[in-house]
Amino acid sequence: MISMKELAHHCGVSVATVSKALNDQSDIGEETKTKIKKAAETLGYFPNAAARSLKTNRSYNIGVLFVDEANSGLTHEYFAAVLEGFKVEAEKQGYDITFINGQIGKKKVTYYDHCKYRNVDGVVIACVNFDNPEVTELMGGDIPVVTVDHIHENCSSVLSDNAKGIQCLMQYIYENGHRKIAYIHGQMNTAVTKSRLTSFYRFIESHELQIPDSYVLEADYLDVSQARKCTGELLDRKDRPTCILYPDDTALIGGLNEIRARNLKVPEDISIAGYDGSRVSQLLNPKLTTIRQDTAAIGMQAAKKLISTIEKPKTTFTERIIVAGELLKGESVGNANIS
Amino acid sequence: MISMKELAHHCGVSVATVSKALNDQSDIGEETKTKIKKAAETLGYFPNAAARSLKTNRSYNIGVLFVDEANSGLTHEYFAAVLEGFKVEAEKQGYDITFINGQIGKKKVTYYDHCKYRNVDGVVIACVNFDNPEVTELMGGDIPVVTVDHIHENCSSVLSDNAKGIQCLMQYIYENGHRKIAYIHGQMNTAVTKSRLTSFYRFIESHELQIPDSYVLEADYLDVSQARKCTGELLDRKDRPTCILYPDDTALIGGLNEIRARNLKVPEDISIAGYDGSRVSQLLNPKLTTIRQDTAAIGMQAAKKLISTIEKPKTTFTERIIVAGELLKGESVGNANIS
DNA sequence: ACATTTTTCGAAAACGATTAAGTAAAATAA
DNA sequence: TTATTTTACTTAATCGTTTTCGAAAAATGT
Numbered sequence: 103m104i105s106m107k108e109l110a111h112h113c114g115v116s117v118a119t120v121s122k123a124l125n126d127q128s129d130i131g132e133e134t135k136t137k138i139k140k141a142a143e144t145l146g147y148f149p150n151a152a153a154r155s156l157k158t159n160r161s162y163n164i165g166v167l168f169v170d171e172a173n174s175g176l177t178h179e180y181f182a183a184v185l186e187g188f189k190v191e192a193e194k195q196g197y198d199i200t201f202i203n204g205q206i207g208k209k210k211v212t213y214y215d216h217c218k219y220r221n222v223d224g225v226v227i228a229c230v231n232f233d234n235p236e237v238t239e240l241m242g243g244d245i246p247v248v249t250v251d252h253i254h255e256n257c258s259s260v261l262s263d264n265a266k267g268i269q270c271l272m273q274y275i276y277e278n279g280h281r282k283i284a285y286i287h288g289q290m291n292t293a294v295t296k297s298r299l300t301s302f303y304r305f306i307e308s309h310e311l312q313i314p315d316s317y318v319l320e321a322d323y324l325d326v327s328q329a330r331k332c333t334g335e336l337l338d339r340k341d342r343p344t345c346i347l348y349p350d351d352t353a354l355i356g357g358l359n360e361i362r363a364r365n366l367k368v369p370e371d372i373s374i375a376g377y378d379g380s381r382v383s384q385l386l387n388p389k390l391t392t393i394r395q396d397t398a399a400i401g402m403q404a405a406k407k408l409i410s411t412i413e414k415p416k417t418t419f420t421e422r423i424i425v426a427g428e429l430l431k432g433e434s435v436g437n438a439n440i441s
Numbered sequence: 442m443i444s445m446k447e448l449a450h451h452c453g454v455s456v457a458t459v460s461k462a463l464n465d466q467s468d469i470g471e472e473t474k475t476k477i478k479k480a481a482e483t484l485g486y487f488p489n490a491a492a493r494s495l496k497t498n499r500s501y502n503i504g505v506l507f508v509d510e511a512n513s514g515l516t517h518e519y520f521a522a523v524l525e526g527f528k529v530e531a532e533k534q535g536y537d538i539t540f541i542n543g544q545i546g547k548k549k550v551t552y553y554d555h556c557k558y559r560n561v562d563g564v565v566i567a568c569v570n571f572d573n574p575e576v577t578e579l580m581g582g583d584i585p586v587v588t589v590d591h592i593h594e595n596c597s598s599v600l601s602d603n604a605k606g607i608q609c610l611m612q613y614i615y616e617n618g619h620r621k622i623a624y625i626h627g628q629m630n631t632a633v634t635k636s637r638l639t640s641f642y643r644f645i646e647s648h649e650l651q652i653p654d655s656y657v658l659e660a661d662y663l664d665v666s667q668a669r670k671c672t673g674e675l676l677d678r679k680d681r682p683t684c685i686l687y688p689d690d691t692a693l694i695g696g697l698n699e700i701r702a703r704n705l706k707v708p709e710d711i712s713i714a715g716y717d718g719s720r721v722s723q724l725l726n727p728k729l730t731t732i733r734q735d736t737a738a739i740g741m742q743a744a745k746k747l748i749s750t751i752e753k754p755k756t757t758f759t760e761r762i763i764v765a766g767e768l769l770k771g772e773s774v775g776n777a778n779i780s
Numbered sequence: 781a782c783a784t785t786t787t788t789c790g791a792a793a794a795c796g797a798t799t800a801a802g803t804a805a806a807a808t809a810a
Numbered sequence: 811t812t813a814t815t816t817t818a819c820t821t822a823a824t825c826g827t828t829t830t831c832g833a834a835a836a837a838t839g840t
Binding site for chain 4: 105106107117118121122125127149150152153154155156157158
């Protein structure tokens with residue numbers, strides 16, 4: 103509301119002096135500095151973001167690219183939670199958050215240009231199709247970028263520890279006596295799926311399990327009906343698995359419904375495991391055996407890394423940060439020897 | 442990247458001319474205008490948001506205030522979906538979205554000051570404690586504001602039709618033969634709860650139902666354990682209700698667990714109904730009887746209204762927009778006469 | 781006492797746009 | 811033909827900051 107000029111006039115000094123005082127510059131007297139700061143406080147002065155951004159090329163604003171094909175970025179429980187964690191940390195460090203999109207006014211532009219237009223100091227990318235050339239352009243550009251759950255040589259990334267997650271889950275299932283384990287996994291064109299699946303195969307290899315190829319099926323993440331269909335196929339087999347892994351907790355519900363439609367009980371007749379540790383997973387009956395991803399930590403780490411590369415570009419490495427999940431034992435995986 | 446100055450130099454005209462050409466002003470020749478526009482296109486020119494904002498006091502940026510006590514704004518399924526709807530419409534109209542928070546850099550300020558600092562053209566408020574004096578200050582200020590699910594005389598609001606929702610739900614339950622209907626409702630200090638509860642009482646009054654006071658209990662929204670406890674109290678009674686309404690689908694799950702712990706079946710032994718039409722509500726077994734709130738429409742209407750009051754302040758009324766929900770019949774309410 | 785350094789402050793340019801006012805040329809009117 | 815209006819463009823101020831450079835005053839050294 104009140105500008106530097108008025109504040110300067112009020113204190114009987116020049117605007118340059120006010121600017122220096124407020125920014126704790128060196129060439130300013132101690133008493134005038136405190137005088138000006140006090141006046142700023144009582145008059146309720148605060149800077150104008152646009153003017154500052156224009157002059158300094160620093161907006162203290164971070165762009166968030168968070169779209170998926172279904173345009174349901176924010177309703178995606180996992181990514182919404184990651185964003186929330188990101189937001190909390192970024193705001194704590196004095197940054198604001200603006201969504202990036204593909205237009206300026208009514209005109210279509212690339213994500214990269216939109217970032218330039220808003221002069222964001224950095225960008226976090228998640229939940230998008232990383233093959234999109236516009237996304238590639240952004241990651242390859244000169245704006246600091248951190249990606250979530252995706253690896254790109256040019257920028258740092260924060261990744262949920264999918265390999266360890268699957269490893270934990272399999273270990274727990276194995277310890278419960280299961281040897282015939284099926285895996286309905288998500289889309290193969292994502293880094294997440296690849297690392298989970300690799301971890302799955304590594305486990306069955308090291309434990310010398312005999313898993314037929316047809317035990318491994320693909321169903322889109324969050325897609326209830328696909329998961330249900332796959333479950334049906336598995337249950338139709340004469341050599342039925344004793345445990346099924348799902349892409350995520352939501353997709354699992356599709357499978358659960360198919361299981362119940364056949365009057366089978368979980369975990370007595372068949373065991374199932376999800377992924378994500380979604381809110382409902384621990385409310386359902388039985389509670390799901392799943393891997394809770396530490397969304398708050400993922401978001402926080404992404405924010406820390408991004409702000410670090412913004413503020414200290416010389417001394418921060420581009421790196422991959424792996425965030426461990428946590429096994430929620432739940433009750434949906436039972437003992438295979440008993441059943 | 443390239444500024445107006447360079448563009449002007451490239452075209453051999455002044456920056457003023459470029460500005461006018463690009464903004465389709467009147468006093469500009471037809472041929473120079475097209476020449477400049479073409480040059481802007483080929484050179485990839487786009488404006489600098491900060492400079493424009495500084496000069497015009499229009500940022501084409503909308504602030505979103507979206508915090509609650511638990512600081513879990515974005516992980517709140519209902520509000521995340523509303524925000525998504527808002528975002529889609531706002532972006533379609535050429536506005537960007539920035540989160541509002543309580544600081545500028547590391548310094549604590551009010552939400553209102555933060556809005557001034559970022560020079561947002563308007564603000565949408567949802568999912569906050571509306572009694573917070575900072576929120577009141579914002580609503581009473583001179584920045585256009587639209588609230589979601591809350592009424593304030595100074596600004597327009599978009600409201601889910603809670604009265605009609607409860608009315609529909611009750612009607613459906615009534616038609617299924619239920620007369621002993623209990624209502625576990627959310628916090629009383631919200632407009633949402635008040636209108637739902639009023640609608641509930643109105644229904645039982647007009648249908649001359651005998652509902653004991655102790656059938657009406659309070660449990661926080663989304664709080665599974667509180668809902669479970671309330672459910673236990675209701676089930677302990679000798680005159681047990683035949684149907685229980687819950688604050689929302691999530692809280693309902695707490696009740697469902699209590700019901701199942703007592704080996705009662707839904708809907709054979711007792712009927713239950715939720716609210717929200719959350720994603721899982723239609724995945725559960727049985728599918729929930731609930732009211733799906735039209736979050737996309739709520740968000741869209743809020744954006745339309747806000748942008749309208751920003752762009753046409755003289756001709757837009759401050760009004761309350763009611764968005765109807767939809768009864769999802771599901772299977773969790775059964776016929777009371779049979780049971 | 782004089783020269784030199786240090787400290788503290790101000791004047792002015794700059795960031796990239798918009799816009800009011802002014803001017804020259806072209807078009808129209810008398 | 812001359813006066814007047816219209817059209818098309820430029821100049822320059824401005825938005826609220828930051829920052830370079832210069833200058834005066836104070837401190838220090840000799």
